[in-house]
Amino acid sequence: MPQPVLADAAGPDVTAPIPRVAAPAGPRAAQRLPVLAWWLFTALPAGLALLAAVRAPRMPVLLDYWHVFAKITDDSGNLLLGPVFTYHLDQPFVVPSLLFYADAAWFGGDNRVLTVLTVVLLAVAVSALRTMLPRHLSPAVRGALTAAMAWLLFTSHATELWVQGTNGISWVPAVTSCTIAVACAHRGRPAGAAAAAVLGCLSFGAALPIWFVLAFIAWIRGESRLRVAIPAAAGVVVLGAWWLTKPAGTQSGATAAFDPDGRLSVLAAAVGGLWTVDTAVVAVIAGGLTIAGLGLLLRRTVTARPAAADAGWTGLALYSFALASMLALGRTTANVPGGNVGLISRYVLVAALATIALTVLATLHRPQWPHRYLVAAVVTLALLTHAIGGGKADEVRRSYAPLNLSAVALRVDAPAALDALHIQRAAAPAARALQAYPFTSAFTLGCHGPELGSHLDLSTAQPLSPGGPGTAHGALDAPATDAGAVITGWAVVDGTQPDCVLVTDSAGTVTGGGSAGLPLTAGQATAAAPGATAWQATAGPTNGPLAVLAVHGGRLYRLG
Numbered sequence: 001m002p003q004p005v006l007a008d009a010a011g012p013d014v015t016a017p018i019p020r021v022a023a024p025a026g027p028r029a030a031q032r033l034p035v036l037a038w039w040l041f042t043a044l045p046a047g048l049a050l051l052a053a054v055r056a057p058r059m060p061v062l063l064d065y066w067h068v069f070a071k072i073t074d075d076s077g078n079l080l081l082g083p084v085f086t087y088h089l090d091q092p093f094v095v096p097s098l099l100f101y102a103d104a105a106w107f108g109g110d111n112r113v114l115t116v117l118t119v120v121l122l123a124v125a126v127s128a129l130r131t132m133l134p135r136h137l138s139p140a141v142r143g144a145l146t147a148a149m150a151w152l153l154f155t156s157h158a159t160e161l162w163v164q165g166t167n168g169i170s171w172v173p174a175v176t177s178c179t180i181a182v183a184c185a186h187r188g189r190p191a192g193a194a195a196a197a198v199l200g201c202l203s204f205g206a207a208l209p210i211w212f213v214l215a216f217i218a219w220i221r222g223e224s225r226l227r228v229a230i231p232a233a234a235g236v237v238v239l240g241a242w243w244l245t246k247p248a249g250t251q252s253g254a255t256a257a258f259d260p261d262g263r264l265s266v267l268a269a270a271v272g273g274l275w276t277v278d279t280a281v282v283a284v285i286a287g288g289l290t291i292a293g294l295g296l297l298l299r300r301t302v303t304a305r306p307a308a309a310d311a312g313w314t315g316l317a318l319y320s321f322a323l324a325s326m327l328a329l330g331r332t333t334a335n336v337p338g339g340n341v342g343l344i345s346r347y348v349l350v351a352a353l354a355t356i357a358l359t360v361l362a363t364l365h366r367p368q369w370p371h372r373y374l375v376a377a378v379v380t381l382a383l384l385t386h387a388i389g390g391g392k393a394d395e396v397r398r399s400y401a402p403l404n405l406s407a408v409a410l411r412v413d414a415p416a417a418l419d420a421l422h423i424q425r426a427a428a429p430a431a432r433a434l435q436a437y438p439f440t441s442a443f444t445l446g447c448h449g450p451e452l453g454s455h456l457d458l459s460t461a462q463p464l465s466p467g468g469p470g471t472a473h474g475a476l477d478a479p480a481t482d483a484g485a486v487i488t489g490w491a492v493v494d495g496t497q498p499d500c501v502l503v504t505d506s507a508g509t510v511t512g513g514g515s516a517g518l519p520l521t522a523g524q525a526t527a528a529a530p531g532a533t534a535w536q537a538t539a540g541p542t543n544g545p546l547a548v549l550a551v552h553g554g555r556l557y558r559l560g
Helices: 024-054 063-072 094-107 112-132 139-152 156-163 165-186 190-201 210-220 225-245 261-272 280-305 310-328 344-367 369-413 417-418 425-431 524-528
Strands: 462-464 471-477 488-494 502-503 510-518 533-539 547-552 555-559
Touching: 024 112, 024 139, 024 156, 024 210, 024 369, 063 165, 063 425, 094 165, 094 502, 112 139, 112 156, 112 165, 139 156, 139 344, 139 369, 156 190, 156 344, 156 369, 165 190, 165 344, 190 210, 190 225, 210 225, 210 310, 210 533, 210 547, 225 555, 261 280, 261 310, 261 344, 280 310, 280 417, 310 344, 310 462, 344 369, 369 425, 369 510, 369 533, 417 425, 462 471, 471 555, 488 547, 488 555
Parallel strands: 462 555
Antiparallel strands: 471 488, 488 533, 502 510, 502 547, 510 533, 547 555
16 A cells, blocks of 8 residues: 655755764863973973083083093094093993094084083983883873983982083993883894994993893893893803903002992992982982882792883893992992992982882882872972982082183193193193184183283282281182192182182283182181182293282282
8 A cells, every 4th residue: 555645844954964063172181281291390300401501611621531532632633543442441432532522623622512412312311211101001191200200310419410521421322322222122123222232332331231131121021032142142242352351450449349338338329329419328228229119010020021011111120230230349439428439420320210110110010009199209209309419419519610720721731730630731732723622712711801811900909818807808828839730719809709810920911810609628718708718720831929819890809
């Protein structure tokens, strides 16, 4: 039976496009906000380190730079390739040697180029470690862990690395190369890991144990026996070759005694150095707790090898432990501030790597912990260790301040001063030939006017004495008789430090200078007027008696 025809009824137009309802922007923006906040938090310590690197002294002032520079150049400034491949401090030093030379030849010997490069290399290390974070982690968790890495590697404890480029470029290229090697091995890229390991071994002895770390990571990942055996065999060859060719004897004043207690103390202090400025027992306890925590977290990883996600972090923990062991075996000495070499500023990278491994492994092994716990832990860890390290940063700046006299001593060729500052006088001809600082037009005595060779009217200089009326006081620690020696004293003008110190001959011709605002020595503190700071100066060869002048606000004050 035919169906009745329906009446014309208005129905929906199935051909019309279906309108899309826009998702509210609020929730998505709210998800992105924590990630952005973590990136800003991550960039903060790197920015602080970069600022310090840019504001660092213009000239490398540590003896290692000038010793290496004198060894690898002739008097005309030409690079000598043979000495580049010799040891420095009983360790390979190829990459830092080439960087020292490149800085002198291409950038005028500017220390700030090396300090900025140090910061960049540490940023590369942070990026390499970030690639090891599992993809299943949320963006906020990955951001939090990346922030922890940045704050620990750019800790204020390590200020030495980006204030004085010599130590930064001596130490950081090897450590960064090893983090890249660990990251490559973690992702199953043996060729990249081997290339980074080779570069590290050409940089410094800190990279020598990396081959065994790579073998360990391959074993944890369950790779073939060949993948495990090749880096292990390479490690045996590298260590054997180093042992057979290194110079005999100890270096850097290290003890040759058996001393198991002292060496164990150095090992633990190096791992726990983030938690104190100069109290060794605190660093030892913190290091012991860090090692114990890593041991508990890695027990199942090492015995059962359940997941490759832990492999790189396990290797990083092993590498930090190997570095601490090398310090204990090769650098143990009581002749350092705090009595423990593990507390030296640059070695805090050992503690940073160990603490990074501990933080990430704890996060991976305890995924049930609420996110707010991770946020609180990362922020507390970052800010607390950075605040503690402020004392170490102050120590570093105080210890380096007197070395700024090196530029004047080199420029005027003051032999006794160069010896006192441990600067290789033999490096001066090559630096002059390459027009490296201080042999450039950028050199200045910092007096905002008088420079070497300027003539001053000594009759206008007001006398400074230890006591008496007025607001300007100062003194020499000893009579200034040797122009090439370091001349020291203290001064205060109108309650502040002088702008600079000048040395002239009897006719008023400027033959040298120095810097003020230095910490008072114990002997100076007992005799100095309130508000005084120490100063030091030196001068080149001159005839007749010397005149030492403090300059403040364009006025001259005669010392002694």
